[in-house]
Amino acid sequence: MGVLRQETPTEYFRDLVDSALARQRIQASELTAFYLVNLLAGFVRLDRAGVPDVEPLAVQFVRSLETGGTRRRVILRSLGDVSLFVSGFFADSLARRVVDVDYYVAMGEYAYGRLSQTGGDPFAEVFAELAADFLRFVDVLGDVSERGGLSSDADLLRLYEKWLRTRSVRDGHRLAARGIAPNASMAERFIQ
Numbered sequence: 001m002g003v004l005r006q007e008t009p010t011e012y013f014r015d016l017v018d019s020a021l022a023r024q025r026i027q028a029s030e031l032t033a034f035y036l037v038n039l040l041a042g043f044v045r046l047d048r049a050g051v052p053d054v055e056p057l058a059v060q061f062v063r064s065l066e067t068g069g070t071r072r073r074v075i076l077r078s079l080g081d082v083s084l085f086v087s088g089f090f091a092d093s094l095a096r097r098v099v100d101v102d103y104y105v106a107m108g109e110y111a112y113g114r115l116s117q118t119g120g121d122p123f124a125e126v127f128a129e130l131a132a133d134f135l136r137f138v139d140v141l142g143d144v145s146e147r148g149g150l151s152s153d154a155d156l157l158r159l160y161e162k163w164l165r166t167r168s169v170r171d172g173h174r175l176a177a178r179g180i181a182p183n184a185s186m187a188e189r190f191i192q
């Protein structure tokens with residue numbers, strides 16, 4: 001038996017996404033799960049030469065307001081996808097920054113919400129599901145990141161601060177597993 005697994009990024013992420021959805025008890029449509037798998041596989045496949053110049057989210061947001069048609073859908077999809085990926089995989093690194101995870105969440109929810117209203121888009125229902133449960137899907141990607149060995153251990157204080165900002169069910173469970181009882185009343189007094 002070899003040490004290396006012979007599977008494509010899509011196969012690899014399919015197992016992780018399905019497991020994360022089951023652990024989190026999230027009933028995502030098959031097409032939404034497929035979208036998440038392909039989103040992750042797409043980020044893995046990008047090489048340095050193929051990495052697009054990603055504008056700041058605020059610039060993408062304004063550009064989406066100024067344009068229409070196919071170009072607008074492309075911008076909104078990029079905005080939603082980057083927001084979801086960064087929120088799921090790098091939320092801990094956003095703590096105590098000018099732009100925190102809640103900014104990425106708001107941008108992602110907006111982008112996917114607007115995309116869901118686009119007539120004739122075969123992914124409209126997927127985008128509606130992603131917009132409605134954005135934080136839960138952020139948790140799914142966070143779970144994938146941890147299970148896949150793609151992130152470092154979170155600092156307990158940063159995890160608690162993230163939970164105070166987002167009220168993520170998954171992060172609450174992670175805190176409880178470490179012996180910390182999340183207390184929502186702390187948010188108004190200590191988090192700015």
